[in-house]
Amino acid sequence: MKEKFENEHSLTKLLDEQYLEDENRSELDYWEPFSRIITESISLRYLRDMSQTDLAKIMNTKQSVISRFENMGRLPNYDFIARLSIALGHIPGITLQGDYMAIVPLEKQQFIKELAEQENTPTRKFVQKILEQGIEVKKQFNMIDIKGEILSTGEVVESETNINNQELCTGKDKTVKQNYDATIIFVANNYAEAN
């Protein structure tokens, strides 16, 4: 019975579809970071077992200011966002290229931090480096679906994937595409094709 629930009626999928259909997508894009930092703030605050009052004290402000922010009151300025990020144990990050921005999930951040420390590299630069490595892998092997994951530095993980032959894929009729199965063995920082 659980399989029935796997694919049907996902709310995030519905909202993603509505976003893509929207004729005024630029307005959604304009406001999206605001809603995102609100949910981030609440998640991080809860993770650190902080009340709004605790957070307000660290930020040298009032609890009502935190409450107004988290309830979509006044639009915060940069100073507030920067102080909020630092108070929640992070460093602020702003980019004009939000469409290409990615965040390491909370539950994986400690792991990434440890790897960065091993390489004596600031976390932000380490994250950028592994993102660029991932893009290179995608580019070199044109992978459609990667199963499995790199568990830790130096550990070998086997993964199966389909590699599309580029010449066959350029046809208009997608049914003529052929997939070549290959076994790719991943080693952290080195990639080799096995079969």
Added chain:
Amino acid sequence: MKIKYYPGYTDIENGTGPINGFFKDLRKERPPKFWLLVKSTIEEAETKENLISYEQSGWVERLSNLSEPIYEFKIPPKNKREGVIRLYFGYVKNFPEIIYILSAEKKHQRNKADPEKLKQAVQRYREVCL
């Protein structure tokens, strides 16, 4: 968590479905802050194993005096001036990591839930969560 909605496209004969329709209308508001806040909140909630943190911080509450276990997800939890989105949901029996949004409305904090919305939620709970 898996957060789903019911009824959807395939569950009704005509139209887009009440939940889809609710979010379509919400998206038309200018600025679309509520729609975006719901989207980012739901995306965040789906990364969690359960909704306990939301219950403890007042975003989620079980509604009393209903014949079925219906919960209310308030987004944001307190906004008396501009209103609050209330998503009424139920947990799937034997699958506590899956919830179905059964009905929704936008209300001001001081106003009670629409009894018709709650009645719909109870009916739909029986259709999909049991």
